[in-house]
Amino acid sequence: MSDLSQSLSASVSGMKAQATRLRLTSENIANTDTPGYRRKTAAFERVMNAGQTTGQVKMGDVKLSQTALERVYDPTHPLADDTGHYDGSNVDLMIEIADAREAQRSYEANLRMFDQTRQMSSSLRDLLRR
Template sequence: MDLKTSVSVSATGLRAQSLRMRVIAENLANQDSVSDTPGGAPYRRKVATFQAELDRATGGTGVAVKRVTTDRSDFTRVYQPGHPAADGDGYVLKPNVNGLVEAADMKAAQRAYEANLSAIEAAKGMTMRTIDLMK
């Protein structure tokens, strides 16, 4: 694999992990967002899924975002009869976002982003050393 291909593959990883971090940040920002109407559905957690993608121009296999889907897990019900979003029984549906899970996912996405950035830096360093040898 040549240096251009390795940088191209790492760049796809940067883009994918960047989108993943944005989705996680949206989940964290909405972890307390409930419905405006009584008994309505609150914010639903989103998840980014990836797939391998062949770049025919370089021959490298990178990563692409397949889609951003919603997590279909159940909402949490909390008894708050005075809340404006409470249903007839006094329960409020809370988002299916777990802050600890999101924090762990964010850390994993951050580490993957940093790994791709390090690979680009390594390719840049090899290119600079090659140029120095040619002088």
């Protein structure tokens, strides 16, 4: 595989992984007020080919955060126990917003790398035609 195609593959895999990360972050933000909701996370994993790293990444398994759920006091809530508390979510909105920004910027960086590689490939083809 040529260096240009490896570069394209790496940037595409990065964009896919960041898009998945952004989707998980969006789900977490949407469920901030959902009782009993646990934050979803996933880590990046290297893609290996015949024991060699390819420069590509993929998202690992989605895991639920084991951080304690927030105890919310609202005796009128249908899920409230005898003390008037129920389990809220363990989503921290500030962390999710920071993760969303980081995923967006990483996606944009991979997109720029893809565009630059595509332009270099096009320029190389033009040079070879002469």
